[in-house]
Amino acid sequence: MPLSQTVAPVSRKTTETFGAESKTLGQQYFVSPEIFAKEQDRIFSKQWVLVGHQSQLAEVGDYFVVVVAGESLIIVRDQKSVIHAFYNVCRHRGTRLKEDTCGHGSAIRCPYHAWTYGLDGRLIGAPHMDQVQDFHRGDYSLHAVNVAVWEGFIFTNLADSPAPLDEWFAPLNGKFSHWNMPILRAAKRIDYDVKANWKLMFQNYSECYHCPGVHPMLSKVSPYDSAENDLTEGPFLGGFMKINKGAGLTMSGQACALPVGKIENLQEVFYYSIFPNMLLSLHPEYVMVHQLWPQSPERTLIMCDWFFHPQAFEREYFNPEDAVQFWDMTNKQDWRVCELSQQGIASRAYEPGPYSPRESIPAAWDGYYLRFIT
């Protein structure tokens, strides 16, 4: 069901009446090591998770390293331009192969005893091992991980035989084509180390009830009550908000780059959460993407990228920092209240509280999440 860029307004309204039964998750979901382990096992080790964008692997031999569910993975483009994902572990004595976060090379050589693998993972060199009886190089390829691309974004899945990524994203087919995401390039990445459970960031992202108090500058240019949702249940949730005439989501209030595509309405911004670790914010002239990486019940690493049209980089008026600084400020305002929530929820006095009508998407996110845990 391809949706137009302006989004079919099936449920384009906030709920008017709202059941009193909708409450926040119990304390254990935010502090329990057992539930955290379950999440890492059932969600981050079994679902497709965002790890990057294909622009990070522009050339044959480019690679980058990510950590998924505690596992270091090498994502690499091979000589045939195919993207692979491998566990970052030598088959000889288990040595970590790549220490750096990204790089380029024609092969993967272990720094310890120089066992060498092709970019497709096959063992192509192992000194002195020909003297070992019954040793066959073919038995010692790097361990591979499922990898696939959606709209230019690279996802991996640690499960043995997961359903294809295309199937997973079928409901969103074509919905974002106006934003040209496969060809975009990142101008900036900022990493955040947040002392809060990863779910609090989803709940925070999914409502603007908090905007008046937390984001004075954002609220000035994008009214908090202009939020309307078009995806209201399942793994993909969100909608859009209006930007005031003559305003923009940058420090200057001006557009900071040429549009990423044929965007009809320049006064709208779209916010979607993609279960389990992607926040997708679609602006007229840039796409902002958060990756969320839970580290413990109380800590999450967040990587935020700002993507622009490749031609934007060559224009004189290109000023990505204008958007980056605006959102870096806004991100930090959000992480602060998420950290305060984490602190309060850990109290024996905490009990699930009532969601407001402006928090229907967090409630929907909780509901989808609970399917994996209970």
Added chain:
Amino acid sequence: MPLSQTVAPVSRKTTETFGAESKTLGQQYFVSPEIFAKEQDRIFSKQWVLVGHQSQLAEVGDYFVVVVAGESLIIVRDQKSVIHAFYNVCRHRGTRLKEDTCGHGSAIRCPYHAWTYGLDGRLIGAPHMDQVQDFHRGDYSLHAVNVAVWEGFIFTNLADSPAPLDEWFAPLNGKFSHWNMPILRAAKRIDYDVKANWKLMFQNYSECYHCPGVHPMLSKVSPYDSAENDLTEGPFLGGFMKINKGAGLTMSGQACALPVGKIENLQEVFYYSIFPNMLLSLHPEYVMVHQLWPQSPERTLIMCDWFFHPQAFEREYFNPEDAVQFWDMTNKQDWRVCELSQQGIASRAYEPGPYSPRESIPAAWDGYYLRFIT
């Protein structure tokens, strides 16, 4: 049983004969996470604990934040001048309400979604919640904690229905009235982070057997063998020591302020431990109070306040640093040997050792403590 300031000398002597059976506590009491959890549950979550002094809440709307048994509490004076204690947790999504350690305000507003509570804890504002069926503000007051005042000091109790604070302190009724504690004001607070079990600080405070080796300056002005005890069992323990003629417990050896009250004998200092987290040191011209906050079996935060008569602050010869520096030096000497004890006790070679006759108060403290744990 009001006691005179010079204290009825019921047992005003050190024990002459001393049973060989009196030994230090076993290792587990200093290192076991299970016993630590028991202490937090049975003592710090069920007993009255010192959290501050009413001078910290001089005005309506003044508040401060403390952590009791891992729980952040807001202590606040309301419009009717009543002191309240609340869990620092918003009833909406659990957010920590106050991040600062103290401040002033006419209401308590959540930094996340602006839910607002009166100084008496009642929910007085919750945007959009009127749209929620069956939502009643009266159901969402802040969770309250028992609070009461003794001699100007504020105590809280996390238990549901504890015996009144007055009952607890009845045995000390009037004993300290000469020191005017309700009207005193603190000139200084110093925080200490000590890598030792909290009980070691009580045992350290309760004897001067260690003074010759550990406190050369103190021992010079206040002979270690002048210690006499008047409270020798139960939750309140201690006695007094002499100060040499012409000497004082300050760096200069001079009095550093006018007396806190009508103190008969200026050559005596009184030391009492108040179970479970208060050390009360009564000097002629100042009152020093330690709060002990166990953080783990091996770590304790200690806050030390020095209180003076409010009129002392206006006198020309007022020099509180003269006392503060003396005791800061002495405190640190004590924390060092407590840390060394913690290290040694953790050894497999440790076994309970024999208390000397000079350590009858530590032995009594251990005995009272054990009632809660065994």
Added chain:
Amino acid sequence: MPLSQTVAPVSRKTTETFGAESKTLGQQYFVSPEIFAKEQDRIFSKQWVLVGHQSQLAEVGDYFVVVVAGESLIIVRDQKSVIHAFYNVCRHRGTRLKEDTCGHGSAIRCPYHAWTYGLDGRLIGAPHMDQVQDFHRGDYSLHAVNVAVWEGFIFTNLADSPAPLDEWFAPLNGKFSHWNMPILRAAKRIDYDVKANWKLMFQNYSECYHCPGVHPMLSKVSPYDSAENDLTEGPFLGGFMKINKGAGLTMSGQACALPVGKIENLQEVFYYSIFPNMLLSLHPEYVMVHQLWPQSPERTLIMCDWFFHPQAFEREYFNPEDAVQFWDMTNKQDWRVCELSQQGIASRAYEPGPYSPRESIPAAWDGYYLRFIT
């Protein structure tokens, strides 16, 4: 069975054929807290472990402090020149007696209440304890630990009644006499904090298969394939490597001191591992000794000493830094790959990999180690 310094070449060759069944240890041996606890209990608390060299206790009253299996020990030379080892714990209230790492004194006095012990561990002073019924000083000597010396090196054993150290080292009787180890003196100690399991350092030390990639400078002067092993099973493992003519294992390539003894062949260096915590590297002009101290499954402290002939210190051309810097560089190259192995082995993708013919000593070490754990 005394072996000559040039070593009887019983098995002086690398294995030509090598069984395919020889594989690295399973993941649990490198990450499991349970196995770590077993190692601390069965190996580090029951076996003789290296703690230092008698040159550290040159005078009566000299002492140093070490930590064995989490236990702080005082190693001290008493008035009769006998070396003792004691738990660093006062018998009164458990206080750590010595905070410093080494020093000198005529007695051991507790810093808390001044209980005082002779250098032989007997309690010789305890103020006021004569007032305690049935208190006998003789009952409160310091707790002693087994201690013995081999070739000048001091070993302790926390077991109750271990077999004598001489018996343990009987197979090496006289093997190293040419190096004069009892009279050597250390010119330098360097401590390393390595984020890797201690066994990885033994496995690393025991093969030079990694040398071409990891140690370019070492490989240039000492060919990796010149390694020949003479001790190939049991607690003592190793052999020797050749040094190229005109080269040396120093930064300059020159000898940096006079020989430690009557070394026949100046172009050979001997490398032995002594289970469980000693690496013994015998050069013509210095002896390098590593002590390995496991801190957790993932962390090891390593102390490396460089010993020279006492007369070397007086010679003009004595330049110990020439050797120290060479090996400090080489040590750090080794610790890096050990840390990378630790990281990779912790992955779910790790599985035991095949040892090459050049890794027969690591395989033998694993086999000996497993006797204690399985």
